[in-house]
Amino acid sequence: MSTLTLPTPLTTSPEPGHEERLLEVSMGPQHPSTHGVFRMNVVLDGERVVRLKPVFGYLHRNHEKIAENETYLGSMPYTDRLDYICSLTNNWGYALAVEQLAGITVPERAEYLRVITAELTRLLNHACLLGFLLQDMGASGTPLMYAFREREKILDLFEALTGARMMCNYMRFGGCRVDTPAGWLDQARKVVADFPKFLDEFEKLLVSNEILMERTQGVGVLSRELAIASAISGPMARASGLNYDIRKVDNYGIYSRFSFRVPLGSHGDVYDRYMIRFLEMRESLKILNEALRDIPAGPIIDPKSKPRGFRPKPGEHYGRIEAPKGELGFYLISDGSPNPYRYRVRPPSLINLTVLEDLCLGHNVADVVVILGSVDIVLGEVDR
């Protein structure tokens, strides 16, 4: 019966006689490396962190209240604005939850398109994160620019398919909105084919870099038990050795057809989180190659479905997918009317932040920034 293992923030400083010299610094909400409007009240003893309280709410727009006054279809474009880096996985999470709530089946080609776009989003998100992580560590822009160069190629694919680079609004309940234009699949195969070149370049540039290893190994260690207790999900949990990838656990969509493995870390520090995302990108490439090879022809949405007047039968459902940042869940309660009675988003970023203080205690200011970078938060999702 393990009692609550809260971090014991030291109100007094460890060395006696330092009390009056504690320096309370507020990092954020306008801070270059908090990945959005996120504030941390940090109490420093010299350079070491003694207490850290995150402050949220700067980007809170009450997405759930808006959804209660919108129809089911009306909330779909708002899900793009949750985790604005990976809009397609948000769409898929919401569409999956509504399909499971209303019992709608999805045609084959749409399932393949969903897997392709989701894995491309995972590549995009992990590449961006590695770039941001190294930007926080001071490598002035070079790794970030390499990551963004790759991201541009993928965003062009999304624009050609859905019409918008980041706000795709592509999934519908029962399939996808529009089929791939001519030549899109070949272009996608080309982008996926020369993505490993970028990964090797990144690996040579930074993976064995001594300064990076020095800055990240042994920093912000997250134990497996704390990860489970705090429901940490995504690459951050797998870096602590928790083998819990929802693509393997729930087998949603058609992930069971693809052979891919789940990388697991053993130390659970920032270096492991960084490497797990690196290896996950290589696994996603395997999925993409298989999916792009045997995507069938056929309808992308059941032709009889009408865009308006969608009323699921009363009931409730919690559907979830493996978003690049972790387990993205949608809890919908329907009372038979076109608007959901209750619409709840389970944000992986916010819940992964529960342990931020545990990770940062004892480290110094430079590490707080690196640890926050490794948690990979996006404020659109944290504050909803």
Added chain:
Amino acid sequence: MDLTAIQSELEKSIPGCRLEIVPNPAPAAQHSLVVDADHAVLVATYLRDFLHFDYCSNVTGVDFLPKELSEKIKVKKTVDGPNGPEEKEVDEVRKTTIPGYLEVVYHLFSTTNRTGPLPLRLRTPNRDLTRESLTLPSLTPVWRSCEFQEREVYDLFGIHFDGHPDLRRLLMWDEFTDHPMRRDYVDPDDYEYEPTAHDEVLARHRAHYSTGAGPAFPEGGGQ
């Protein structure tokens, strides 16, 4: 491990706890378990330690307003017809109000035997907004993941979790007094807002700035 087995085992091992299964008509049939407030922490700890539900992934607040149900029922009533009082079938509308309540739903998963969501529901006795009727036991001591999510439910619904290590507002600013996600929440009219083309918004805007102090907004939008 289906729900009835869980319920029986819980009732056997925790004497006096009142459990109830709420059926879920959705195709995925995620039936949920309602626990009474005072045994909640015991039940939760048992679920975590013995039934391996160690991953509380989602905490949601739901608000059910009291509902009036009016249904027509046939009732025999003596009514004075043309030739004296007689029994007659007359359908009469009877209003029954279902008491509203605030509810917190915990979705539990198990990382060891990878079982699906077990929704655990905690309900407040009624919906009148007094402090003691809106308190529920916090499950943060059992699952650390509920810490921020329970703060959010407190912030947006007003449910007070006693036993929570650091119950503050999560999303709204601290001086905010109301709880926006409640069904009967009326959004305040005093913040300055963007006049848009829609009439009711324009009307409210003009009413708000009736004293003419508002921004210089041309009459009737961009006609």
Added chain:
Amino acid sequence: MIALMNSGAFSAENLDQIFVLAKHALLARTPGMLQPLASAIISIVPLMIVFPLLFAITTILERKGLGRMQNRYGPNRVGPFGLLQPAADGIKALIKEDVVPAAADQLVHFFAPVVFVAAAFLGYSVLPIGRNMVLVNLNAGVLFFFAVGSVVELSVFMAGWSSRSKYSLLGAMRAIAQMISYEVPLVLAAVPAIMAAGSLSTVDIVEAQAGYTGIFPHWFLFTPWGIVGFGLFLIAATAESNRSPFDLPEGESEIIAGYFIEYSGFKFALFFLAEYLGMFATSALGITLFLGGWSAPLSFLSFIPSWIWFFTKLLALIFFFIWIRGTLPRLRMDQLMGFAWKFILPMALLNVFVTGLWRFLPAGPLNSIRWAVCAAVLAAPCIVLSQSLKQKKKLLLRTYHFAE
């Protein structure tokens, strides 16, 4: 002066000495009594113009260099290929409003950049830019250079403390700690060159490296202790001028801009100017000590004027700094200090010992043995260090297992 020009005396010798001759020509015109003052002014003014110009060129070089490393063009809007960008930055710095925080201590806040720039310029007086083109031929030139270099820390602390803001105080504390802890290895890395040249004067050190065997010059760089010394000197120089892997004082991602966070407008530009001047000064000293000052790299190239060689070597070093800045992430404060005291300093001391060893081992035919011995003595600690890191399980590449 004009007569001299078109008299066809354009031999390499005259071209090399063109500035010296021009100065003498000018001096011949000034009345006797003013001559010492005039000679000082004539020497100082070009310095005060050339190096800020070099600062301007370096800003554009840096931004275009970083851009090219990051698959983009870099500034190319202002002027042809963006060459007028420094002018634009300069004007912007002049026009920008100079905000001084209310709580700041006005006097100290104002004088911090002035002290910084003055200290940076003083360092140039002893640096030989070309053949007999040194401002002041002090016989303790290197010592003077380091003495002036330490004034920089004072101005950094003045800036950090007087702005009375948390971040600037943090930045100032970091800067002071870093500069002091890298001042010592910087000096110790310079000692071998002084030992080899036998004098503290920069001109003598350059003289000691003159001469060629075959076509290769006698630079101190081409000796085992020279290579290690130059390496240590560069690392310490990067740290001294707050450049990339050691730019903790103005770690943008952590404490935003360190000690000059509360400066804006021209004072902010002065800080940048002083920082770059400091970088040029230390790399110029590195050239003087290890790369043979203004001597040509190959014997048959010595017809090119000496000051051109000095500036090409300086630009090469500047590109090295830019290259490092574009690649390496930043060290954390304690690692930076640990690196200085536990690795750079012992290596510098060992290097001094090896120079002594080099001095007394027989030169002549047995030169290769001397080389081998010194190289072995210097390489040993590096190998020991990397082995010990492996035993202590630090800085190891990790293998990851995969779950199906």
Added chain:
Amino acid sequence: MIGNGILKGLTETARNFFGSYVSKDRLTTVQYPEQKIPQIEASRNFPFLVYDGADWDAGMRCVACQICEKECPPKCIFIEKSKDKKPDAVGKAQFYPARFDIDISVCMSCQICVEVCPFDAIKMDVEFDLPTDNRFSGLLLDRHKLAKSNDYYHQIHPTEASAVDAALAEERAKTAAKAAAAPPVAAAAAKPAAPATAATATSAAPQPAAASTPKPAEGDAK
């Protein structure tokens, strides 16, 4: 050895630095605004109203059924139905929007209006630089600013436009065939219905069965 990780990194940036002078594909940036990245065909920005033929007012396809106003998530479309009616492309009398405003400061270009419009009257534009000096009326595009011709639509979305035109043409052919096949029934129905239509503005009921009623969504119209 201790330093080779850093050396590998340095060689990588050096390769990119010198590579950028050699191979052009390493430089991915484009000198906007002189050079522009080629327009991707399916890209969308703000909606616009399609009109056939030359006169934007007469040829506008929109019949003010206000479905898009109801379905628009951020509620940024504002329609006022006209009192009288004008003949549309097929010649049938239809309503038209007297006032059709889109507040593009509120619109999030989600193209749900395009999806739910039964008359293919509203499509997504690709023009993205729309700077205005006035925050309120400048960003409130009215009917005239929104209307763009069908061949402009062909210009920006060729495949989609031709598909839409094919569907419309085929539908008109179907209605024309049906109208031709049942002229007597229509003539009979039209005579008694004629006096009735004069007064009532809502013209849904008495239209002859052969009218080009589009997909059943018409029924929900207000």
